Amino acid sequence: MIKMYQTTYSANFKQMKKIAFLFLLILPFLTIAGGGWPKKKGTGYYKLTQWWVVSDKHYTSTGGQDPNVTTGTFNTSLYAEYGITDKLTGIVYFPFFSRTYHNDIVSATNGQVTTEGQSINSIGDTDIGVKYGISKPGSKFVFAGSFFLGIPLGNDSGGTDGSLQTGDGEFNQMIRFDLSKSAAFGKISAYANVYAGLNNRTNDFSDEFRFGGEIGASILNNKLWFIYRIDVVESMMNGLSSAEGSQGATIFANNTEFAAYGYEAALYLTDKLGVSASYTSAFSGRLIFASPSYSVGVFLDLK
Numbered sequence: 001m002i003k004m005y006q007t008t009y010s011a012n013f014k015q016m017k018k019i020a021f022l023f024l025l026i027l028p029f030l031t032i033a034g035g036g037w038p039k040k041k042g043t044g045y046y047k048l049t050q051w052w053v054v055s056d057k058h059y060t061s062t063g064g065q066d067p068n069v070t071t072g073t074f075n076t077s078l079y080a081e082y083g084i085t086d087k088l089t090g091i092v093y094f095p096f097f098s099r100t101y102h103n104d105i106v107s108a109t110n111g112q113v114t115t116e117g118q119s120i121n122s123i124g125d126t127d128i129g130v131k132y133g134i135s136k137p138g139s140k141f142v143f144a145g146s147f148f149l150g151i152p153l154g155n156d157s158g159g160t161d162g163s164l165q166t167g168d169g170e171f172n173q174m175i176r177f178d179l180s181k182s183a184a185f186g187k188i189s190a191y192a193n194v195y196a197g198l199n200n201r202t203n204d205f206s207d208e209f210r211f212g213g214e215i216g217a218s219i220l221n222n223k224l225w226f227i228y229r230i231d232v233v234e235s236m237m238n239g240l241s242s243a244e245g246s247q248g249a250t251i252f253a254n255n256t257e258f259a260a261y262g263y264e265a266a267l268y269l270t271d272k273l274g275v276s277a278s279y280t281s282a283f284s285g286r287l288i289f290a291s292p293s294y295s296v297g298v299f300l301d302l303k
Helices: 009-019 022-030
Strands: 044-059 065-083 088-102 113-115 118-122 126-133 142-151 172-185 188-201 208-219 224-235 257-268 273-286 293-302
Touching: 044 273
Parallel strands: none
Antiparallel strands: 044 065, 044 293, 065 088, 088 118, 088 126, 126 142, 142 172, 172 188, 188 208, 208 224, 224 257, 257 273, 273 293
8 A cells, every 4th residue: 555654644634624525526527428419319328437536635725735645536437328309318427336545644753654544435426417409400509408416325424534435415406508519621520519507506515607618529430539628617605614514514625616627538449339538637726636537438329
């Protein structure tokens, strides 16, 4: 096990508790696919993904960076889109296995373990939603609205001190709008999408404004896709200043903010089956890990 040597464990660990795995909160909304295009009736998109982040530093509440006990989070999830009608798509994100751990804390002065590492295994918070196609067939731009429910199925107080989490313990609702455009440049297919959304959070957590966009292009007769994304979360600062909610003191961060960028490559092995890999990091942030996250996945695209 990797060990982080430090003598200021107590202060750093308190800061670490404020971070409380923001990536577990934002991941569902960063993996929503499809842009403004709803699935056609009876078609579907299904993806099995392994996502992880390991970090020994974080952005503070003022935007600087501080060290923390090395922490890792691993999420194995299922994501599905299904065309209920030509305009209405059902969406589910289900992290059926989540593992989170802290490494040992070792004193730099005497080499003794001051705090032993811990880990928990659980399911994670789940999101269900629907996307509705608003634009008419043949429109130059494609426009859709989505509504999501965040179900707190994860563990929000794991470990002996409650600092390990696979969820935030609060029920949230999000409205999102996507505006998309596709184009072709010779043998290259491409698209662009922008979105904006409002996330209402309960238990005295601050609500959030989310926006971002992505561009994608394909080669090899649409077999290989390259995607670039930008996602931004801004807190409305209308909750409690700390993570204290109706459940009492909680260890999940409130008023988190970030601007992140990400790359993804997706390769179709057949007309329906494919694999993907992604990398995501932050330009800036507050109460968020200052290390990138990664994912690999396999998907089934039933058109």
